[in-house]
Amino acid sequence: MSFPWAKHYKPSHPLMVWLDEKLPLPRFVHGAIGGGYPVPRNLNYFWNFGVLAGFCLVLQIATGVILAMHYAANSGVAFDSVEHIMRDVNWGWMLRYGHANGASAFFVVVYIHIFRGFFYSSYKAPREMIWLLGVTIFLLMMATAFMGYVLPWGQMSFWGAKVITGLFSAIPIVGEPLQQWLLGGFAPDNAALNRFFSLHFLLPFVIAGVIILHIWALHIPGSSNPTGIDVKQESDTVPFHPYYTAKDGFGLGVFLLIYAAFVFFMPNALGHPDNYIAANPMSTPAHIVPEWYFWPFYAILRAFTADFLFIPAKLMGVLAMFSAILCWFFLPWLDTSPVRSGHYRPLFRKFFYILVLDVLVLGFCGGSPAETKYVLISQIASAYYFLHFLVILPVVSSIEKPEPLPFSITESVLGTDAAATA
Amino acid sequence: MADLLKADGAMTGPTEAKDDGVRRRDFINIAAVSFAGIGGIAALVPLISQMSASADVLAESSTEVDVSAIAAGQAIKTMFRKQPVFVRNLTPAEIAAADKVDPASLRDPQTLEQRTKKGKGNWLITMGVCTHLGCVPLGAGQGEVKGEFGGYFCPCHGSVYDTAARIRKGPAPKNLEVPPYEFTSDTVVKIG
Numbered sequence: 001m002s003f004p005w006a007k008h009y010k011p012s013h014p015l016m017v018w019l020d021e022k023l024p025l026p027r028f029v030h031g032a033i034g035g036g037y038p039v040p041r042n043l044n045y046f047w048n049f050g051v052l053a054g055f056c057l058v059l060q061i062a063t064g065v066i067l068a069m070h071y072a073a074n075s076g077v078a079f080d081s082v083e084h085i086m087r088d089v090n091w092g093w094m095l096r097y098g099h100a101n102g103a104s105a106f107f108v109v110v111y112i113h114i115f116r117g118f119f120y121s122s123y124k125a126p127r128e129m130i131w132l133l134g135v136t137i138f139l140l141m142m143a144t145a146f147m148g149y150v151l152p153w154g155q156m157s158f159w160g161a162k163v164i165t166g167l168f169s170a171i172p173i174v175g176e177p178l179q180q181w182l183l184g185g186f187a188p189d190n191a192a193l194n195r196f197f198s199l200h201f202l203l204p205f206v207i208a209g210v211i212i213l214h215i216w217a218l219h220i221p222g223s224s225n226p227t228g229i230d231v232k233q234e235s236d237t238v239p240f241h242p243y244y245t246a247k248d249g250f251g252l253g254v255f256l257l258i259y260a261a262f263v264f265f266m267p268n269a270l271g272h273p274d275n276y277i278a279a280n281p282m283s284t285p286a287h288i289v290p291e292w293y294f295w296p297f298y299a300i301l302r303a304f305t306a307d308f309l310f311i312p313a314k315l316m317g318v319l320a321m322f323s324a325i326l327c328w329f330f331l332p333w334l335d336t337s338p339v340r341s342g343h344y345r346p347l348f349r350k351f352f353y354i355l356v357l358d359v360l361v362l363g364f365c366g367g368s369p370a371e372t373k374y375v376l377i378s379q380i381a382s383a384y385y386f387l388h389f390l391v392i393l394p395v396v397s398s399i400e401k402p403e404p405l406p407f408s409i410t411e412s413v414l415g416t417d418a419a420a421t422a
Numbered sequence: 423m424a425d426l427l428k429a430d431g432a433m434t435g436p437t438e439a440k441d442d443g444v445r446r447r448d449f450i451n452i453a454a455v456s457f458a459g460i461g462g463i464a465a466l467v468p469l470i471s472q473m474s475a476s477a478d479v480l481a482e483s484s485t486e487v488d489v490s491a492i493a494a495g496q497a498i499k500t501m502f503r504k505q506p507v508f509v510r511n512l513t514p515a516e517i518a519a520a521d522k523v524d525p526a527s528l529r530d531p532q533t534l535e536q537r538t539k540k541g542k543g544n545w546l547i548t549m550g551v552c553t554h555l556g557c558v559p560l561g562a563g564q565g566e567v568k569g570e571f572g573g574y575f576c577p578c579h580g581s582v583y584d585t586a587a588r589i590r591k592g593p594a595p596k597n598l599e600v601p602p603y604e605f606t607s608d609t610v611v612k613i614g
Contacts, residue, residue: 166555
């Protein structure tokens with residue numbers, strides 16, 4: 001975003017002047033994440049999570065490309081090659097634990113990033129496109145994470161692949177041919193493992209591409225801020241560098257402390273012991289669950305146990321699970337309140353916290369066995385989930401009386417703003 | 423269009439429109455782009471088709487099973503197309519339990535008779551693949567839970583099958599699939 005007061009890029013060294021004429025890359029960086037990008041001065045720590053997500057992607061690509069040098073994508077040896085990485089490859093254990101926990105870290109960061117968007121209505125005009133691209137990135141992340149989890153070819157890998165590709169068999173008529181096309185066979189086997197490896201390697205770079213679009217779209221209106229009001233004047237902003245490079249650097253340090261605690265002291269805390277048993281097509285583990293970050297959606301999938309009109313229960317579950325994310329695409333138009341920030345929306349705020357609780361309950365149920373009581377709780381929580389987005393948000397937007405907004409970002413920070421009385 | 427093709431360059435240049443508003447260049451443009459488009463779509467065929475099961479996977483595998491050692495009330499798991507198959511020797515009580523149910527009341531209405539071969543009504547041979555999302559149901563192995571209808575129970579999402587392996591409860595839409603099979607002798611079954 002170039003507000004009129006954005007600092008211009010002025011190279012002084014002759015080499016930089018020469019480079020600026022041939023390929024203005026330093027100018028681009030200066031304007032994107034340097035001193036030339038004015039950012040609201042009041043961002044809180046929830047605004048760190050975009051940069052943290054970017055860091056996670058770099059971390060996953062770096063560790064992943066190295067792991068691919070030692071891993072063998074063949075159903076006969078895949079499981080053993082992962083154990084080879086763990087036992088024989090120099091530092092292989094650290095790279096694998098770093099990659100496995102990196103995936104969890106990526107999802108923690110992205111979930112906070114998304115819920116930051118929910119609370120502060122970051123999806124509202126003029127930032128709809130940033131939001132739509134963000135939801136797209138999340139869908140790509142889910143596909144990538146799922147295929148990555150299949151690669152160790154343990155019991156959870158195999159049965160995860162079977163269950164998730166089984167979702168497609170719910171589609172009428174084309175479902176079963178589609179599932180066989182996805183797997184390259186009747187059940188997950190070598191063909192499926194190989195293509196999942198190929199796509200697991202490709203998709204992170206697709207994600208990187210969409211992230212560039214995401215940031216490009218962000219720089220047109222500029223970053224939002226916790227008050228949700230627009231930037232009016234120079235005193236509302238500070239340059240990204242050094243103010244937010246420093247703040248993001250600090251946040252990154254805190255993130256790395258927690259991440260390292262997992263990698264070095266509890267590397268398997270978020271994994272499932274069954275995945276250390278080699279894949280066996282003849283026996284399903286007693287309790288198959290996806291990784292924790294899919295639990296809320298898995299709970300929605302399992303919540304549908306009865307046929308609805310002419311739609312079988314299985315198809316309903318699959319449709320509901322995908323709708324749970326697809327409905328985010330419509331958020332900019334479902335929430336019609338002119339006020340963005342949840343800080344000034346007393347009613348919306350309450351429902352936001354109920355939604356957080358609801359998703360946590362769904363996550364808990366998704367990780368629990370398919371017993372009647374958990375299924376019943378999932379059904380109630382799933383119903384509320386859709387109620388929130390499709391009914392509560394539009395209704396609250398129209399009946400709520402928002403609290404008064406500050407005159408400017410400057411006033412919200414300093415308590416007064418000379419421009420307000422001028 | 424025909425007279426446009428005959429159009430002589432001296433009278434109407436390639437960028438000038440004729441009376442009907444169509445230029446020679448429009449035709450070339452549409453024809454060229456259409457041809458490239460058709461070529462592009464044709465190139466997709468192998469790219470999509472390579473994903474389907476390859477010849478070695480499709481090669482008809484058939485499994486022969488000796489069922490002589492399976493006593494009434496017992497079942498074994500075998501493999502067909504890399505997926506488990508349940509071969510079960512039903513007891514008279516299990517057959518009676520299956521026959522007692524009114525097929526019209528079922529989600530996927532079928533009688534036990536329709537799911538077995540004539541004269542071999544005690545041999546229930548089904549895929550061991552839950553029709554919900556493809557887990558292997560319990561109930562075929564020694565000491566496994568058979569569920570409240572005495573057939574099979576899928577631990578993944580709680581589908582319950584009866585003694586004819588018909589879906590009775592839970593999210594699965596269909597009965598356990600009966601694969602193609604035939605008895606080649608009194609004690610040998612050829613599946614596939």
